[in-house]
Amino acid sequence: MNEDLTGLERIIGYNFKDKSLLDQALTHRSYATEHSGMVSDNERLEFLGDAVLELVMTKLLFDLYGKEYSEGDLTRMRAFLVNENQLASQAQRLTIGEFIKLGKGEERSGGRYKKSILADTFEAITGAIYLDGGLDPCFKFIKSIYDELLKNVTSQFKIDDYKSALQELTQAKFHVVPTYRVERISGPDHNRSFEVALIFEGDVLARGKGSSKKKAEQEAAKKALKILKDG
Known part of the structure; x- marks a missing residue:
């Protein structure tokens, strides 16, 4: 076990005012029990960090993709970014495992x-940063x-793309x-609404609405797919 918490602070890019919070974040239940x-x-x-991580990730995704992708996407x-595998992977990359206090x-x-332990510790460190410095450093x-x-x-994974699916169907059929x-x-300007018509073989097959042109087109394509498949 590496006890150089200053070294870990350098790795994660945050210096704790209350070092005991970082120490606690690294203390597994097995160590405390012993x-x-x-x-x-x-x-x-860990419980606190889980909630903070979800809030931070939600805001980051909203800023990057909120105008382009649906709530479901x-x-x-x-979910992909904060699942156990991803959190453990980030913890490994930061060598957090070397600093965890474990029972024998x-x-x-x-x-x-x-x-599971790496992911939980990553969340605990996030919670500790929040208590020590608030949301900004998180x-x-x-x-x-x-x-x-x-x-x-x-x-990294398939986003629902009704436009591509519709194009493949209409080209093939x-x-x-x-x-x-x-x-x-x-x-x-801050709350635009777009209405789009989908034209197929010269006629309007479906219409869609959305907060961006792309969202409206996806909505129209989704409706058109249903019409063509049901028909």
């Missing part, structure tokens, strides 16, 4: 490398770690592709 409750484990900090992105039994069983911490993943998250026409834009 020391007869003389030290506090990290489970409550954003939820799936967030957990140490012997390889607890320092268990995904945003800085998470954004610096997840920067590349956030930029590329849409390529009818040998034509639909076009889209913006019929109306309303609302103030």
Whole structure:
């Protein structure tokens, strides 16, 4: 176990005013149990960190993709970014496992490398940063770690793309592709609403509304897919 908490602070990019919070964030229940409750484990900090992480990730995703993707897509992105595998991967990259305080039994069983323990400790550190410095350093911490993943998250799994699905269907079945026409834009600049018509074989097949042109087109394509498949 590496006891150089200053070294860990350098790695995570945050200096604690209250070092005991970081120490607690690194204390697994097995260690606290072996020391007869003389030290506090990290489970409550983990509970707090889980909520903070979800809030921070939600805001980061909203800022990057809120105008382009649906609520369902954003939820799936967030779930992908904060699942146990991802959190454990980030903890490994930051060498957090080297600093965790484990009981002897957990140490012997390889607890320092268990995904669940690494992920929980990552959340506990996030909770500790929040208690020590508030939300701003949490945003800085998470954004610096997840920067590349956030930029590329849409390529990590399939986002519902009704336009592409419709184009594949119409090309294969009818040998034509639909076009889209913006019929109306309303609302103030900060809250625009777009209405789009989907043109297929010269006629309006479906219409869609959304807070962006892309969302409106996706909505129209979704309706058109249903019409063509049901028909």
